[in-house]
């Protein structure tokens with residue numbers, strides 16, 4: 434098979450792509466739940482073996498064929514697609530079934546046991562439910578054919594997404610203990626009922642390190658990435674470099690509230706359609722309501738001073754240096770990373786070092802009269818706008834190729850009827 438260069442090398446983006454976080458994956462789960470619950474899988478095909486963590490493509494097809502989709506859930510940033518035991522009679526009776534899909538039970542997912550398919554979309558993974566005859570572009574790498582004439586298609590431009598099929602623990606809905614080690618996040622679910630301010634305080638008390646890095650650690654909290662870490666810290670007025678263990682009870686309460694509020698609002702708005710995220714029933718609108726993420730140079734909604742961008746743990750970090758102060762004791766220790774990330778600097782990119790030296794360092798700005806943008810900030814804002822426009826164009830093209838010619842029957846309910 435002849436392949437061109439991986440996409441990532443052909444067109445390096447100016448900004449690192451983010452991946453869908455809790456609100457985006459929750460939106461996809463809700464859409465899918467409404468669209469495919471009760472549907473039976475009659476065949477599977479894939480052309481990129483690395484997408485599958487647990488099986489070779491033929492073994493995977495054999496293991497999913499004949500199973501009914503019982504529901505769709507989420508753990509952290511991953512989807513959980515719950516599959517019932519294989520209905521061998523239904524599978525054998527299907528004309529679409531090839532010889533390779535004989536019900537040969539694999540030890541990983543015996544046909545008689547309920548299974549769970551974990552789906553990690555990573556940066557560019559997308560899921561669409563379309564009529565079987567709908568046109569398909571070259572980025573579709575895995576297809577589950579359904580008995581009702583539709584297909585669940587997995588599209589992934591960069592092919593970093595991963596799926597795994599495992600026996601299901603009936604209690605948790607997750608893979609049985611020991612079967613998918615390291616696949617799912619182990620951190621607390623921030624929107625769960627049991628996630629209280631007291632619980633967050635307990636978790637924080639055991640941790641060292643900077644708040645931004647900690648919030649994005651999937652074994653601390655599950656589902657938070659760059660967007661919602663920056664947004665919740667801005668809402669809580671906490672500096673991203675703040676040492677986690679120095680939070681006072683009042684800080685913890687504000688952070689808890691900010692996390693829950695911003696995530697719930699984002700779920701309500703169907704997530705932030707930045708980069709390549711789109712859900713089976715359409716884009717989200719939270720990107721229009723983000724206060725700091727990718728808004729470097731724009732005035733802070735609270736104080737009017739420009740939003741700053743620094744790099745923390747290799748990730749762009751957006752915040753207001755006026756509203757989100759570091760305690761005096763920590764300023765000295767944090768000075769180095771802050772100074773190394775000059776105003777507007779993006780240490781994570783291959784941008785020439787000289788470019789990061791234009792304009793005053795943000796640490797040198799008084800904060801007085803800093804409304805509006807410097808020339809550098811203006812240029813950056815234009816680039817952000819162009820990047821967003823390009824991403825929106827890519828999403829529109831993906832949807833057009835995947836869904837426009839063949840509207841999905843019964844796919845009109847915006848909530849999928851299963852929220």
Ligand SMILES: [Zn+2]
Nearest residue numbers: 733736753756
């Ligand atoms: Zn501010």
